[in-house]
Amino acid sequence: xxxxxxxxxxxxxxxxxxxTVKCTYSVSGNPYLFWYVQYPNRGLQFLLKYITGxxxxxxxxxxxxxxxxSQTSFHLxxxxxxxxxxxxxxxxxxxxGKSTFGDGTTLTVKP
Amino acid sequence: xAGVTQTPKFQVLKTGQSxxxxxxxxxxxxxxSWYRQDPGMGLRLxxxxxxxxxxDQGEVPNGYNVSRSTTxxxxxxxxxxxxxxxxxxxxxxxxxxxxxxxxFGPGTRLTVL
Numbered sequence: 001x002x003x004x005x006x007x008x009x010x011x012x013x014x015x016x017x018x019x020t021v022k023c024t025y026s027v028s029g030n031p032y033l034f035w036y037v038q039y040p041n042r043g044l045q046f047l048l049k050y051i052t053g054x055x056x057x058x059x060x061x062x063x064x065x066x067x068x069x070s071q072t073s074f075h076l077x078x079x080x081x082x083x084x085x086x087x088x089x090x091x092x093x094x095x096x097g098k099s100t101f102g103d104g105t106t107l108t109v110k111p
Numbered sequence: 112x113a114g115v116t117q118t119p120k121f122q123v124l125k126t127g128q129s130x131x132x133x134x135x136x137x138x139x140x141x142x143x144s145w146y147r148q149d150p151g152m153g154l155r156l157x158x159x160x161x162x163x164x165x166x167d168q169g170e171v172p173n174g175y176n177v178s179r180s181t182t183x184x185x186x187x188x189x190x191x192x193x194x195x196x197x198x199x200x201x202x203x204x205x206x207x208x209x210x211x212x213x214x215f216g217p218g219t220r221l222t223v224l
Contacts, residue, residue, distance in 0.1 A: 009151075034212055043115075043201055043215030044154075051210055091153060098144070098169065099213065103153040 002027040002094050006102035013081045014110050021076040021105045023092030031094055033074040035065055038089040038104070047090075050074060061085070081109045112137050117202050117216035124192040124223045132187040132219050134202030142205045143185040144169070144213070145177065147198040154201065160185055192223045 003026045013019045025031055032051055036044040048059025055067045065076045076090060086109040092102040118133045136143065141162050146154040156169030160179040174196060176188040185204075189196060199220050203213040 032210060036213075036215075041218075043217050044203075044213075045215070046212040049212055098156060098159050098167075099154075100156070100170075101146075101154040103151060 002100045004092050004094050004100050004102040006105050008105050010106045012108045015083050016080050019078050019081040021090050023074045025094045027094050034093045035076050036091045083109050083111050085109050115214050115216035117219050122221050128192050130189050134185045135183050136204040140204035140206050144203045145187045146201045149198050194223045197223045
């Protein structure tokens with residue numbers, strides 16, 4: 001069985017500072033890992049994915065994620081946070097079609 | 112392309128009533144999935160389909176039925192609604208299994224009284 005953990009319900013960061021939203025996973029075989037963002041009263045939108053290749057993947061809105069096989073982690077990062085990045089839920093997921101999602105992390109960026 | 116569409120957007124049912132949540136996609140995706148989202152619990156997979164005529168159960172299938180007669184449509188049926196089924200329901204689709212990202216519909220907010 002596959003599983004995903006997002007250990008932080010909420011992440012707070014000041015505007016302009018780097019942000020990290022943590023995700024760890026458990027899956028047999030090669031992982032297909034995804035990050036999605038959900039705005040209030042909306043469906044999820046795709047940010048980025050890791051399938052194979054470079055451990056650092058870049059996605060939409062300046063976000064990137066680092067895949068670490070030894071630590072089974074796939075943390076979402078952004079070098080400089082914007083206020084507009086906040087007030088949403090960020091979800092980490094493993095697999096597609098039969099995906100397992102983390103419980104989500106709310107990001108708050110303070111001006 | 113309209114992407115993934117869901118109807119209705121909101122629905123209130125009484126306990127014991129049945130209804131069908133509609134989902135359609137126009138991207139010719141093989142995979143379609145239904146999730147429910149409850150506060151603090153992320154998304155949980157109800158049923159999924161790998162193509163027309165093929166469906167399978169996810170993590171929380173009890174109380175729900177699905178069918179996939181066409182590539183485009185994947186309706187979710189609540190057989191006898193219960194208050195525990197109050198949730199937000201999302202339909203999603205994607206291409207090749209395991210590699211493609213999912214496209215999500217806007218969701219249906221269901222309340223069962």
